[in-house]
Amino acid sequence: xxxxxxxxxxxxxxxxxxxxxxxxxxxxxxxxxxxxxxxxxxxxxxxxxxxxxxxxxxxxxxxxxxxxxxxxxxxxxxxxxxxxxxxxxxxxxxxxxxxxxxxxxxxxxxxxxxxxxxxxxxxxxxxxxxxxxxxxxxxxxxxxxxxxxxxxxxxxxxxxxxxxxxxxxxxxxxxxxxxxxxxxxxxxxxxxxxxxxxxxxxxxx
Amino acid sequence: xxxxxxxxxxxxxxxxxxxxxxxxxxxxxxxxxxxxxxxxxxxxxxxxxxxxxxxxxxxxxxxxxxxxxxxxxxxxxxxxxxxxxxxxxxxxxxxxxxxxxxxxxxxxxxxxxxxxxxxxxxxxxxxxxxxxxxxxxxxxxxxxxxxxxxxxxxxxxxxxxxxxxxxxxxxxxxxxxxxxxxxxxxxxxxxxxxxxxxxxxxxxxxxxxxxxxxxxxxxxxxxxxxxxxxxxxxxxxxxxxxxxxxxxxxxxxxxxxxxxxxxxxxxxxxxxxxxxxxxxxxxxxxxxxxxxxxxxxxxxxxxxxxxxxxxxxxxxxxxxxxxxxxxxxxxxxxxxxxxxxxxxxxxxxxxxxxxxxxxxxxxxxxxxxxxxxxxxxxxxxxxxxxxxxxxxxxxxxxxxxxxxxxxxxxxxxxxxxxxxxxxxxxxxxxxxxxxxxxxxxxxxxxxxxxxxxxxxxxxxxxxxxxxxxxxxxxxxxxxxxxxxxxxxxxxxxxxxxxxxxxxxxxxxxxxxxxxxxxxxxxxxxxxxxxxxxxxxxxxxxxxxxxxxxxxxxxxxxxxxx
Numbered sequence: 001x002x003x004x005x006x007x008x009x010x011x012x013x014x015x016x017x018x019x020x021x022x023x024x025x026x027x028x029x030x031x032x033x034x035x036x037x038x039x040x041x042x043x044x045x046x047x048x049x050x051x052x053x054x055x056x057x058x059x060x061x062x063x064x065x066x067x068x069x070x071x072x073x074x075x076x077x078x079x080x081x082x083x084x085x086x087x088x089x090x091x092x093x094x095x096x097x098x099x100x101x102x103x104x105x106x107x108x109x110x111x112x113x114x115x116x117x118x119x120x121x122x123x124x125x126x127x128x129x130x131x132x133x134x135x136x137x138x139x140x141x142x143x144x145x146x147x148x149x150x151x152x153x154x155x156x157x158x159x160x161x162x163x164x165x166x167x168x169x170x171x172x173x174x175x176x177x178x179x180x181x182x183x184x185x186x187x188x189x190x191x192x193x194x195x196x197x198x199x200x201x202x203x204x205x
Numbered sequence: 206x207x208x209x210x211x212x213x214x215x216x217x218x219x220x221x222x223x224x225x226x227x228x229x230x231x232x233x234x235x236x237x238x239x240x241x242x243x244x245x246x247x248x249x250x251x252x253x254x255x256x257x258x259x260x261x262x263x264x265x266x267x268x269x270x271x272x273x274x275x276x277x278x279x280x281x282x283x284x285x286x287x288x289x290x291x292x293x294x295x296x297x298x299x300x301x302x303x304x305x306x307x308x309x310x311x312x313x314x315x316x317x318x319x320x321x322x323x324x325x326x327x328x329x330x331x332x333x334x335x336x337x338x339x340x341x342x343x344x345x346x347x348x349x350x351x352x353x354x355x356x357x358x359x360x361x362x363x364x365x366x367x368x369x370x371x372x373x374x375x376x377x378x379x380x381x382x383x384x385x386x387x388x389x390x391x392x393x394x395x396x397x398x399x400x401x402x403x404x405x406x407x408x409x410x411x412x413x414x415x416x417x418x419x420x421x422x423x424x425x426x427x428x429x430x431x432x433x434x435x436x437x438x439x440x441x442x443x444x445x446x447x448x449x450x451x452x453x454x455x456x457x458x459x460x461x462x463x464x465x466x467x468x469x470x471x472x473x474x475x476x477x478x479x480x481x482x483x484x485x486x487x488x489x490x491x492x493x494x495x496x497x498x499x500x501x502x503x504x505x506x507x508x509x510x511x512x513x514x515x516x517x518x519x520x521x522x523x524x525x526x527x528x529x530x531x532x533x534x535x536x537x538x539x540x541x542x543x544x545x546x547x548x549x550x551x552x553x554x555x556x557x558x559x560x561x562x563x564x565x566x567x568x569x570x571x572x573x574x575x576x577x578x579x580x581x582x583x584x585x586x587x588x589x590x591x592x593x594x595x596x597x598x599x600x601x602x603x604x605x606x607x608x609x610x611x612x613x614x615x616x617x618x619x620x621x622x623x624x625x626x627x628x629x630x631x632x633x634x635x636x637x638x639x640x641x642x643x644x645x646x647x648x649x650x651x652x653x654x655x656x657x658x659x660x661x662x663x664x665x666x667x668x669x670x671x672x673x674x675x676x677x678x679x680x681x682x683x684x685x686x687x688x689x690x691x692x693x694x695x696x697x698x699x700x701x702x703x704x705x706x707x708x709x710x711x712x713x714x715x716x717x718x719x720x721x722x723x724x725x726x727x728x729x730x731x732x733x734x735x736x737x738x739x740x741x742x743x744x745x746x747x748x749x750x751x752x753x754x755x756x757x758x759x760x761x762x763x764x765x766x
């Protein structure tokens with residue numbers, strides 16, 4: 001694969017031409033915050049926290065670095081007044097749902113996001129989709145998926161699949177920035193197959 | 206039906222149809238467009254049919270059920286050709302008089318247009334104010350065409366442009382013609398169609414697709430349905446010409462699952478075109494092959510967004526994907542895919558037939574041709590309007606639309622539905638032009654024009670649009686899903702008199718980030734209505750917020766006592 005040279009935060013960075021800006025930055029040790037990105041998963045472009053500023057021929061534009069492809073002589077800024085503002089407002093929007101998420105509160109400090117700026121709606125899930133995509137792309141289990149759309153979007157464990165697949169796996173729990181995936185699983189268990197997991201474990205013993 | 210194997214055979218068929226028809230023979234056209242249909246135009250058509258049948262063939266009157274005539278406010282519409290007598294609000298009991306009028310050329314006075322002030326009657330289409338200020342290049346044929354009969358379209362010169370493109374032009378020349386005509390996409394962005402075609406044509410790959418976006422999910426937009434339902438072959442002819450130009454052998458029509466009449470007409474048009482050798486293998490004996498598949502939306506607005514639409518055609522959920530690579534390079538199954546909206550395709554045949562110079566002679570410097578506008582809201586005469594680009598909005602609202610309903614004053618005109626913008630009444634002399642209106646903050650979008658009277662609450666309008674958009678967001682990206690929802694909450698509180706200090710800044714920040722950071726055009730442009738309102742109607746917002754602030758202050762005051 002061809003190699004390109006681009007500039008990130010004033011630093012010359014070499015990258016292979018099939019990389020995204022985020023990959024190139026990380027390979028060069030430059031931090032860009034993300035919430036929905038995971039190196040084992042396809043880029044999603046959902047949280048928009050990884051937006052960076054580009055400058056081409058004196059014109060600025062703002063793109064999502066987890067999906068934007070690198071290019072020769074690209075000039076990238078990972079922080080700017082505009083980038084910081086975008087991240088701040090996005091964090092404030094997410095904090096309305098999950099005010100105590102450690103990942104979000106840590107980022108909120110950096111970007112001076114006010115957790116009480118917008119109307120609270122503690123649904124805890126920030127819909128980064130890590131659980132859904134990990135279960136699909138890495139595990140191939142499809143035990144959890146998105147349901148509904150827009151502001152009504154939720155993650156939902158599918159009882160028939162979850163009752164078989166989830167207990168021995170649980171790998172998505174650790175990926176979740178708010179611990180909601182775990183809670184959602186146990187809620188599904190309590191509602192749809194209470195006691196069934198324990199019974200089958202006892203049987204196996 | 207025998208397949209046409211050459212341009213000459215098409216021309217023979219056309220002259221055979223034309224010579225079998227007496228142009229002086231009266232023909233009654235009953236509108237079956239969505240609005241008239243909703244006002245039981247079918248019953249009118251049935252009554253007219255019964256009357257024509259009763260009189261028998263000797264009476265020499267023809268009846269045609271057609272697509273939308275345009276003047277929706279006064280439906281059911283009936284036009285008597287060739288005299289172009291326009292009858293409005295026709296009821297089944299008027300059938301005998303209408304048929305008599307067609308036979309002997311008399312005018313049924315009670316059914317003609319009357320000026321609401323002077324009472325002066327206008328019987329002919331060329332005299333009715335709603336029609337006389339229009340230039341009906343695209344929709345004008347609707348009164349002469351039964352959408353279920355390809356013969357009507359061929360008689361009107363249909364598919365001649367396709368024959369010209371196939372036999373007298375190279376694909377490059379066709380692309381060049383569309384480029385020189387400066388046809389800009391009618392779906393919302395106003396992107397030059399010829400340039401898009403060229404990108405798709407030159408993109409690497411041996412397979413490429415052309416697509417009609419017939420989704421038209423925007424509330425207040427109904428012109429695509431009018432043209433597609435009323436004259437499906439026009440759109441199809443444009444698509445086939447585009448396919449030839451781009452080098453595509455597979456086309457897709459993506460349209461609404463919930464418009465049975467539209468679906469019936471498209472299916473019939475596809476079947477008839479194929480039977481005539483205008484679709485399928487070796488079109489008109491030219492050696493060019495092209496097939497079209499019909500796909501339906503899944504009942505969500507964002508499925509009309511180009512990348513979401515293409516995922517939907519692939520059989521996946523219609524979620525937009527980040528478009529750093531254009532769909533004209535990598536669209537359906539990552540193959541070059543050229544998508545244009547219904548109205549854009551409908552413009553293609555006339556550009557090929559009459560030439561780029563003729564087309565570019567209509568309109569403004571950078572917006573060419575005519576534009577279909579869905580005129581609705583607080584306007585006297587709502588309906589589908591077609592005017593040259595560059596027409597002042599005043600002409601559309603006042604001369605064609607008859608002004609604001611109930612004699613009220615105009616407050617604002619809003620273009621582009623929930624992702625458009627509002628401009629105040631004092632800008633009503635602005636011209637219908639992609640760039641001019643975008644600069645003013647009311648981009649044409651697909652062409653839905655909403656008239657708002659003096660009593661309109663602009664906060665409520667923005668709230669309504671946001672509520673609609675919030676329901677239509679797919680929910681994938683944060684600034685769309687959360688940004689719109691929070692914006693809606695703030696607006697809801699303001700309308701309830703519960704505005705708070707900092708609401709304007711909250712709205713501005715939400716709006717700013719939504720328009721900058723969303724994944725697709727739905728999210729990005731969802732900020733536009735509010736942006737235009739904060740630009741022109743901010744004092745109204747501040748006044749409503751102040752009501753809430755006062756209440757807050759009073760509450761604080763009483764608590765401290």
